Amino acid sequence: MNRKVILWIAANAFAVALALSTAWAARVGDRAPDFTATDSTGKVHKLSEYAGKYVVLEWHNRGCPYTAKHYDSGNMQRLQHEWTARGVIWLTVISSAPGRQGYITAADENTFLKQSNAVPTAVLLDPTGALGHLYDAKTTPQMFIIDPHGTLIYNGAIDDRATTDVADINGAKDYVSLALGEALAGKPVGTSSTRPYGCSVKYPD
């Protein structure tokens, strides 16, 4: 190996090491991380059991005004109803730590579901934040869509109006429905990665 090459490697060793370092938790195009989590009825779910189906992960905190915008208006319930009716598995995830906003017992969550007419397939309770960290969920709401092959095809915001105003739902670009509509029609997802908007996920400090 000549001197020039050795010098190049020495000068760029740090950069080369960086290039080889592990990438991200849940990047669109990568395999969605498999998980095991328990829902509000005590049932255990594994992502791998949903192979062959589309799966939506919806990070949730009912006290967050951005989440409340989509629940008070019925928008989230509409999305859950429309897409589960088409065979999509919809998993709401609550990663709030005990004592922090959004933390809720299974019983209270089941009451909330009834009162709000929310119809996800299940609500996964993640008080340790393990599932949240696995997907690097930052906000509530934050939406992930996994295709039948287990590939992450959407990660980001619920729509393109980053406000707490219910009035902004009408006319907003509904990223979730757009992605699912395109994917189900066999087309590539046009907008697959957006910066999610909402309150921070309340992980344990």
Place this chain on the structure above:
Amino acid sequence: MTSRSNSPRSASLLFLALALSLLFAPGVSAQSAPGTHANIQLVSEEKSVRPSAPFWVGILFQLDPGWHIYWQNPGDSGEPPKIEWQLPPGFRAGAIRWPCPIRLGTASVRDYGYEGQVLLMTSIEPPPNFTPTSPVSIAANVKYVVCREICIPGKSDVTLSLPPNYLPFVEASPSQGLFRITIALLPKPLPSAWKASAKSVGDHFILSLKGPGSADQIMFFPLDRSVIENAAPQNVESDHGVVRLTLKKSEQLVKPVSALRGVISLDQYRVFEIAVPVKSL
């Protein structure tokens, strides 16, 4: 554990003193409702309007301890305040001048914003050949979210009436000091003798800066969302007068970026705007 404040203490105290003096000053509107954690005022640097001369106005946010609002790039969560100006015909408002933010949040969810108080200023330009003969009314609709452990959305309509200035000099308002301090601390262009460069290396950017002496508190605040991973530590290396910052790319970054734009903070007083083309390795 959490945020690292880089707001100047002595400037902060002076700012607070000046801000408090505004609560009873003329030419200032105060808007706050109990429990909202943010007192919002529309303030003007001058207490009157001169013929054909632009003047500074600003929205002053005074926040309860521990509560914050967000920078133009809020980071991982939250949203910046939105200000909609209502001006007389022919008047124009410039862009908001954002002071350097501080880091907020945790190692999981990292945001950029302000605690304590912050003045978001803008220049108001009267139409050409404008001669004030009656009071000029400036108004703003301010929408924001103020957060601590939880987030509370807020909305405020503020107005200000400025009489004509018939004198041959500026009439300072009680908030002139506030504007002066804010202007002094706004991000400046990089000194021409300094050199900044950036390269893309795998899943990181390396931002290099040649010129400043010591820079162990250097921090980069990205202007564009979803470019860098806000929660990742910014590793700093110094080597023969060149400071290198390693910035992890955002998970949401799907296309190459042509430039890294944002604010570099060396310390509380040396804050610079940068826009550096990115070279691919």
